[in-house]
Amino acid sequence: MKHKPNKTWFFAGLLIIFLVYQLSFYLYQVFFIPGSLTQQRGDAHLIYGIFLIFLIAVTSSQVLTPEVTCSFDKNMSQVVIESKSLSNITVTKYAFADIERADIEQYQERFGQVGRPVLILKSLKTIPIHTDYIKAQDIRHDIYTINKFIRQCLEGKNFLG
The missing domain is CATH 1.10.287 (Helix Hairpins)
Known part of the structure; x- marks a missing residue:
């Protein structure tokens, strides 16, 4: 993503x-x-x-505006969130075992509901994947795919099969 x-x-x-x-x-x-x-x-x-x-x-x-890359590494069983801006690069890593689920952090605007994808850790800490809010309905499929991928990696199954 x-x-x-x-x-x-x-x-x-x-x-x-x-x-x-x-x-x-x-x-x-x-x-x-x-x-x-x-x-x-x-x-x-x-x-x-x-x-x-x-x-x-x-x-x-x-x-x-920073460029944010969120990688899900199946071999290392971790999520890597890399944020690049003009002045610095920030890399944050989380193990799949520490992640409870992916969800949408919703925010009500004048023109409708917007949201951004977040990871919710087992400690109930919320980690935004990126800072931009977009239409909440546009990221629902991404959230479903992330949750399915993490669940299948933790169970040891092949994501594509």
Whole structure:
């Protein structure tokens, strides 16, 4: 199970550089060039500036979103959750014997119910597989498959048979 946001580092970096350039050019126009020379109204400047700041925020949040990989290793009888971000890599391992079940951590939003897959340990500690909430109904099959796989690995059966 892999949750990997689409990341094209090169294009995202170019977009951020372009947006910062546009914002600095905008600020230069607003603060250093008299309004009579630019022949533009203040409202247009304000809307353009807000739009640029919004684009910078969205682009940088997409770049900073971590990539999470959750691997179920049958040979080692463990779950490995690896989270990669720009600054660090975090690897967490749990034995199948320590896992009670996989479940959905649900959250009610304005537009409906969302959830994220979590592992529930026998100590009743909840471990999120990744941090993003998606439509709860979209991950129900994944949860069923994870529970079936872990149960069959603990029983010593072949998952595909």
